Amino acid sequence: MKAGVILFPGAGTSANHQSLVAIETSLKRINPKFNVRRVDFPYRSTGKSFPDRTPVMIECVRDAIQQASKDWCCEESEIVVGGRSMGGRMCSMAIAQAEQKLEVAALVCICYPLHPPKKPENLRSEHLPRITVPTLFISGTRDEFGTVDELKNATATMKTKVTHEWIEGARHDLKNKDEVVADLVAGWVGAL
Numbered sequence: 001m002k003a004g005v006i007l008f009p010g011a012g013t014s015a016n017h018q019s020l021v022a023i024e025t026s027l028k029r030i031n032p033k034f035n036v037r038r039v040d041f042p043y044r045s046t047g048k049s050f051p052d053r054t055p056v057m058i059e060c061v062r063d064a065i066q067q068a069s070k071d072w073c074c075e076e077s078e079i080v081v082g083g084r085s086m087g088g089r090m091c092s093m094a095i096a097q098a099e100q101k102l103e104v105a106a107l108v109c110i111c112y113p114l115h116p117p118k119k120p121e122n123l124r125s126e127h128l129p130r131i132t133v134p135t136l137f138i139s140g141t142r143d144e145f146g147t148v149d150e151l152k153n154a155t156a157t158m159k160t161k162v163t164h165e166w167i168e169g170a171r172h173d174l175k176n177k178d179e180v181v182a183d184l185v186a187g188w189v190g191a192l
Contacts, residue, residue, distance in 0.1 A: 002105045002192055003074035004035025005185075006064050008087030010111070011051050015040040019084060019110070019178045026182035030190050035072045039064045041090075051086065054093065061094040065104060075103075080189055082108025082136075085145070085172070089113055089124060092135075096127035106192055107135040108185055111172050114146030114154055125154040134161045136188045138181055140170025163188060 005027060007020045015038035024036040041060050043052045051057065061081065069076045081091045081104050088109035095102050115122045137155060141148055148166060155162045165184045167177050174181055 002080050002189065003072050003078035004037065004068060005080045005082070005108075005189060006037045006039060006061075006068055007108075008039055008041065008061065008064075008081075008083030008091060009044070010083070010085035010087055013084070014044050017084065019174065019181055022178040022182035023185050026179075026186035027189065030186055035068070037064065037068055041087075054090070057086075057090045058094045058097070061091050062100070062102065065094075065102065077103045077105055079104050080106045080108060080192070082106075082110070082185075084110045085113050092131060093127055095133060096130035104133055106133050106189070107131065108138075108189070109135065110138045110181060110185070111143060111174060112137055112139060112146065112151065113172075114151055117144040117172075120150060123154065125157070128154055129157040129159060131158055132160050134163070134192065136163045136165065136185065138165045138167065138174075138184055140167045140172065140174055140177075142169055143172045145172050 009015050009017050020038045027034050027036050041057050065076050065079055068079055082088050083091055091107055095107055114124055167174060170177055
């Protein structure tokens with residue numbers, strides 16, 4: 001098992017979102033000494049309701065990884081990073097930055113927001129081919145931010161091992177599926 005996991009929330013929630021807490025609980029059930037850190041983006045920490053600009057959030061991801069590496073006495077390459085919706089997307093963008101390569105162990109994207117609802121032409125996938133770490137995508141089969149086929153097509157451009165887990169009938173919020181998602185993440189991370 002890796003040294004630890006860092007999790008980021010979606011745009012409308014905080015690091016205390018029940019799904020992130022469920023993931024932490026599931027990981028700790030596998031190994032009580034496993035490191036898990038849930039991190040808020042700066043706008044949430046300062047009480048703002050609207051997300052920061054993308055570069056600010058990407059820097060937050062980078063800072064969280066560097067801090068965890070120090071705190072957990074491990075290499076960044078032993079840390080798994082990811083999150084829900086926007087949180088997972090910001091982690092994926094941080095990993096894909098060519099000029100400041102992040103050497104993390106793996107990436108977890110829960111409800112990846114491939115495009116805004118009803119705007120499939122506005123894809124958020126340009127950076128995906130630059131991701132080179134194993135990646136887990138968990139999405140509902142009725143996610144309005146990206147259909148099964150759309151997400152499969154977008155991730156087919158990635159030059160790494162990609163794992164998809166589909167939650168039948170679930171929408172973007174994956175309502176009432178926290179335990180299912182948590183167990184999928186914990187099982188995948190535990191097998192790395």
